[in-house]
Amino acid sequence: MLEGVVPFPEEYARRYREKGYWQDRSLAQEFKPIFARYADRTALVDAQRSYTYADIDQGSTRLALNLLSLGLKPLDRVVVQLPNRAEFVLLYFALQKIGCIPIAALVNHRYNEVSQFVELSGAAACVSIDKQGDFDFQHMMSRLQQHYPSLRHKIILGAAEPGFHSLRDLIDTPPTLAESELANIEIDPCDPAIFQLSGGTTGVPKLIPRTHNDYAYNSKIAAQTCAIQAHHVLLVILPIAHNLPLACPGIQGFMMQGAKVVLSASTRPHDVFQAIQQHGITHIKVVPALLIRLLNDPEIGRYNLSSLRVIQSGGQRLQPEVRMLSANLLPQAFIQENFGMGEGMLFFVRPDDPEEVRLETVGLPVSPDDEVRLVDEDGEDVPFGETGELWCRGPYTLRGYFGVPEYNKSAFSPDGFYKSGDLMRQNASGRYMVEGRRKDLINRGGEKISAEEIENLILSHPRVANVACVPIPDPDMGERMCACVILRTGTLSFTELTDFLLDKEIAKYKLPERLEVMTDFPLSTFGKVSKKQLREDIARKLSHSQAPQA
Template sequence: MHNHGLGAWMAKRRLKSPDKTALVFDGSDVTYRQLADGADGVSALLWQRGIRKGDRVAYLGENSPGFLEVLFGAAQLGAVFVPINTRLAAPEILHVLTDSAARLLIHDPEFSGRVAPVVTGAKVAHVIPTGEGDADAPGLAQLLRLTRAGHTDAEVFLDDPAAILYTSGTTGKAKGAVLTHENLTWVAINSLVDYDVVSTDVALMISPLFHAASLGMGALPVILKGATIVLEKSFDPARALELIERHGVTMLSGVPTTYQLLADHPNWKSTDLSTLAKLTCGGSAVPTRILNAYEERGLSFSQGYGMTETSPGATSLPPSMTRAKQGSVGLPHFFTDVRIADEHGAMVPRGTVGEIEIAGPNVFPGYLNLPEANAAAFTPDGWFRSGDMGYLDADGYLYISDRLKDMIISGGENIYPAEIENLVNDIDGVTGVAVIGVPDEQWGEVPWAVLTVQPGASVTAETVQAHLDGKIARYKVPKNVVIVDELPRTASGKVRKADLRARFGG
């Protein structure tokens, strides 16, 4: 048997750079040997729990070495890793566990309150808290000490599933994007090529690893190259600036909000940023104000475009073209192709707006258990239909024009209005609802709900927010609720959200 996927990475890194620091976490260094040994221990523990090739292993937790150990340990067995967004509410966690048919869940203890009510309904066979746990529920750290570790390997091929990442669905339910070992390997290689990752790099990871960008274009290329990750549980601007200076950080990735909070911090001007060389930003375009603040410190960005379905990178704009091609999301990654099609699927000339279609080894094979969605997501010749509108300029640079799916991007998190609208429609007195994205200086966009209500009904922002509390992640809850006499509609009855955005978006 031989593992051709991510499950082979740790053994190879242990062989090539055993004493190199892989992670700096919570004040301690973790070498590649230690990280590989941890993955071996997890692999052995999962095997003892009956986990085999194809079984789904879910993980709900903040950034930690354990996240990566479980990812690589599961990959050794050919099991499929299912990272869960820590901001999800209990019903959303239940959907992920049920839809993925997760057999085992590892979670940080602080999420026990959300996990306990749902694991029975999800039919999860094994639930293990991280840390020490207690006599009734021994934790991962305690179990690993009692497990006879050894490198457990399975026959795994590049086109086998490696992970299922859930992306908010246009119809209300999150969809499981199946990413193969090939997808995650090639997105890492694309990052090595287009972002010049080298083994001496020190990457500060302040974004959650459960996001495709942090995993596929953050952690994996750095590990593949044998560089070092300074891994943080969460983002704090003051601490991030201090870590950049202390560890000589060379690489940083984030969303515009991340970079804005850093530049707005009182310590920004006094922090030594001389080692920073590679800044990558996704989620939405970098505002000119932020570009200016970083250029004053001699720094510029690689910006890009992508989505979970492309693992996630599709294009990147090199720093040298930040000003010359301002507003563009760049050129296709080295091993990725992008084209623009009209509504009939025909290719359009340069400069013409159409739907963005993507192909390459980083493009996922499809959604889990959704054959109709898969049929709609791919063209007859196998290109992924992004649902986004854009055009290529004369030099082949991609510009995003509009989003077919009305997706809202708030602080780098994707929000699909349909999910929120379905829940708001259940409120007594609501006769119509449209959720739109409204510009916000800090988060880029925030969701607003525009409602029509029955005469005399008492529906307020507080009513809507209270109804949604605990049902969806808080970042999805509308920040404002507007009552209107009627929603603008097309002749076929669809809400004209562009009209609402023009009216309320400022």
Template sequence: MSQAITKPIGAMLDEIAARFPDNDALVYPERGLRYSYKQFNEICRQVAKGLLKLGIKKGDHVSIWAYNVPEWVILQFATPKIGAVLVTVNTAYKSSELEYVLNQSDSTTLFMVKSFKDTDYVKTLAEVVPSIHDSEPGKLNHAKLPFLKTVVFIGDETPAGMLNFNSIIELGKAVSDEELAAVEATLDCHDTINMQYTSGTTGFPKGVMLTHYNLANNGFQIGECMKFTNQDRLCIPVPFFHCFGCVLGTMVCVTHGSAMVPVELFDPLKVLQTIEAEKCTAVHGVPTMFIAELEHPEFKKFNLSSLRTGIMAGSVCPIEVMKKAVRDMNLTEITSVYGQTEASPGITQTRTEDPVELRVSTVGRALPEAEVKIIDIETGATLPPGKQGELCARGYMVMKGYYKMPEETAKVIDADNWLHTGDLAIMDENGYCKITGRIKQMIIRGGENIYPKEIEEFLYTHPKISDVQIYGVPDKKYGEQVMAAVILKKGMEMTEEEVKEFCRGKIANYKVPKYVKFVEGYPMTASGKIQKFKLREMAIKELHLEEAE
């Protein structure tokens, strides 16, 4: 592979910091925080040493549960310096999801902020680990989470039983450069360095194991397709816990010596203010974010002339939104990326020089050095251009596998190392792909992937519910919304609100069904399979969603 990055991420950052020491690396205008690459690398080294002092070793799993705070980015580049695996926890998770991820990932340490939106993280953690506030920091002992020993708080007023993030930096002062170098010498670019949880048809999230090599090279190639240089400045309003934030965002920047300018919590006004104040040349977002920015009442007040490129991805990009972004935000070289977490995540991308028509109607062609093919769902044979089948990908970006789930891994990565995405697509004769549907019936709501099986498994635990089917229905704002068709147990009665209330606080808000319908049965195939597409068609008619469709 040409120009492949074969160094571990920590060593790669050392090299970038040596090449561009005075370039802005990380900028938070509202906090007055501005690290040059030299300073950013130095703080990442300090934190890496602090982690060593805490007893974190190569291969240990460290979870982070936080929105886009500076400590997130620092941890993302400090953990690979010692070979620890960063486990990214969805900010919308509630108690049962948090417990599952901490347990399944064998996390020894959890970094967390105080709260996010309507969720008090400190209270939520106490629900999962009742003994947290009575424990000595670093000596947690909870039967259900045998690996978890340390909780580190990001922010002021550290709760009882936790360490503070700043104390990690202090601890690092006791560790010499030689000790850190000795650990770095043991690292390999094909070691797992990051784990992101993606739900699946099994109903339980799976930990996707990604390596230094996966992430650095995917970030580099995506940046190349946007013509990124050390002069670019990227506004990052998408969440870091997702590949969109921590690969298409931060990793794209660091591999090019570009400036990372995050927005802590998405707010269209803040994005516009940040772009203008920092003269950002690029901005990322899911379509709903771009719509909110373009439709903001103060939109016209802002000077966005510094913008050039960025990525609109996460769900199908409406053609009109893409055209408006090009025309009204000066994003003449905006691109779209298609991928999935298992491909760390980018598989295809449009190019800055592609005509707008291609950029709005396709998800581009294979990234440099990646292979893409479309196969027949029944036979597995490679299909010619213009035929619909499953999109498969192969190359440097494919994950190592799902953590502790070899059978699940074998279902998606075949003997020839092709990753089977489960997405239906058509490729044209020039290699440009259109995503046409999903084999797995995943719902994409505002860029969040929702797997019906996971919500179904949860609702099955309600004593009144006999059966439930979850499916997506069209929505103007979010692309899709969650709908539940519920069959009640004999003699039971239930309201729509009762179903929603049962979900609240237990599963992420975006997974709570917006629509609930009580039914006697489901449309079936001759072989007894439920036809969700028919449920969807019926719902579109009943709810008058034809226009959104």
């Protein structure tokens, strides 16, 4: 097993095998018969072309062999930073075939984030697009390679400069190695198949090791719960590397059933509606902010969206009013609320749940062996119906973040429950309701932003003495970040602050969207900054500023 991975205790691993959850097959072994069974069926469509299951198998095999020729080997870590293009899927399966571990980065990540991924993992390669707007990923990779000796390979989707490999060429070029080389590779199904990224509260991201055993089961049980069938068609518009569109049931779960996946790099309503109409989309995954934008678009009635059967919503709570609007505009589509995390645990509302369960809850966990506790601040179980922090463990929930044993002591209970930081309660039906979170995160349209990460960067500004970043409510994104600062001297404008943070090379979605300059912070009874009071004060200020003038 890769050093730094926390294994499942043997008694639990044995139970999961006995119950058939774990098949002790690598993802490559899981998909080999699937590629053969559905060889002539369309598997994947993007803006460039469509691919059969045989095309995916053959293209990923060529790529896998060419990556082996470059010198990549089993357990090498590879930062993957690609948009919703078929090349991501081909690369994902190629890495599975050679036992390399993709790190599920986002195209929006910049040097600050990617350098941390490389440092934490000892990554051997980075795969990115050439440019996004005026941002040059090849320049970023070259800087990374100067600082991190482990980074041996730079691979580009697009116009590759000297010293870089073209991803498209690696896919299309006939390999010099024989296909039998892949058969000789041994992959431990208890090793990571992928590193997902945590939405943790600390400034340094955590790597979530999802093993071949648990990630395959994750997609199988999610597909079973959602009753995915071969004639279904999934539209992926959320970032493709995210856990939800990739594996819950996502690309993996749909392809396990021989279904079709359509990729869109655009979330513009026109493009989404056009894709649904053109491809007969039956399933789509959204976050509430995106669903609200789609439902409020005045052009929605111009398109034939009658094929749509399931709208799977995650990332944050969907308000009942949005559900009702969807029911009016898309009456044939079931909105399936879900709650999940890259760390594992999944809750889904079922299609046969009563109306009040659909409107108010995130349903139940998907596996019979998912274990859930709701606990108070002392780690004691709260009475039924009361709010507590979600602690969870099960056959697809991690037992520890990668390579951070000291952090794991606080993030997990001694008996292996993951302390999620999310607050939940059970309603009368026993289903779970999300009531907020204990973690210090801003949930901007489903993207979790660590307040501590941004606070540490703002504190490095020479005019800032103290800072507290808090969420403020937003009708479109759910929450946006407000930076509350106390200055040492002088003044600080919002533009000066954001320009300063952009110089720190962070993803733009992490930027504060409001600045409050203050002379003091409210304190809790323990002498800490009361972010609860700060949120309430700012919300009150915003409501007054938006009130009609007399």
